Amino acid sequence: MNPQLQRLIELQNTDSEITELDRGNAAIPQQIESGKSDLKEKQEELKQAEGVLAELQKKRKDLEMEVATENDHIAKTKSKLPAVKTNKEYTAILTEVDAVKEKISVLEDKELELMEELEEKEKRIPAFKAQCKEEEENFNAYKAKKEAEAKRTEEELEVLRARRHAAAGGIEEKLLGQYNKVFKARDSLAVVTIKENICQGCHSQILPQQVIDVKMGETINQCEQCSRILYWEETSETAVPK
Ligand SMILES: [Zn+2]
Incomplete structure (x- = not known):
């Protein structure tokens, strides 16, 4: 066979191998990125659950503050008592205090409800965290595997490129x-x-x-x-x- 033709065949074979390996390696970043999707999903769930929890905690704090304000209200109203001159004024103050007490009772009921909800939601967080951790470990293992694959391919490519260079040199x-x-x-x-x-x-x-x-x-x-x-x-x- 014509030695030039023989070298051309060798060049093509080498180039075909290079092309295939290049294609494989080019796909790796995308594969790693899409491998991340399960992890992202779990992280999103955790973030949402934590967001809901933070919102409930804020609501609870607001209620506590409201209760404190109303308690102040009672103290202030009661502090007027020593200065009271008439029965009518006296009754008015007590009525006001009762009304505020009623308001506080409603607020405290709400707070209790909220605390129950909080407790229930808090219980779910560890499971979300565990799932996140598991997905993260899975993803890290997958990523490491893909990166090792890319490195191995790159080493093979180096050998092939040298071979290609040699083959092309003889043409x-x-x-x-x-x-x-x-x-x-x-x-x-x-x-x-x-x-x-x-x-x-x-x-x-x-x-x-x-x-x-x-x-x-x-x-x-x-x-x-x-x-x-x-x-x-x-x-x-x-x-x-x-
Ligand atoms: Zn043809």
Whole structure:
């Protein structure tokens, strides 16, 4: 086989491996990002539960303050008693105090209700936290696995790039230019086999004379349709070194 053709085949094989690994690695950030979604969901649930709790706690504090204000109100009203001159004034003060006491009783009932609700909601927080922690651990393990995969791939890529460099170095400049052009234009596939007279790149029929040339492997043949460089696998006795 034409040694140039042999190198072109090797170059294509190496480039195909590089392309595949590059694609795999390019997908990793997205995979990590989508792996985060379960964790985010749990974190959101926890945040919401904590938000509700904080709101209830604030309501409770407000009620406490209201009760304190009303107690002040009672003390102030009662402090008027020593100065009272008439029964009517006396009754009015006591009526006012009773009204405030009634108000306080309602507020305290509300506070009790709120405390029950708070207690019930607080009980759920540990479970949310545990779920969050579990999801976080799951995600961290997944992320570490993916990052290790990326690192391993990068190491493989380094070896392949060196191999590519070596293979490209042995190819005539004009031929390498052709290869690169077709590689870019034709979905990263510039060197293909023919099977049953069909170009395996674009699936068009190769003329009988060219099939003979391709089988001989002494010259560089390009598909007339897609310009890919053609070779015949069965006849390439010197298998492409891997
Ligand atoms: Zn073709």
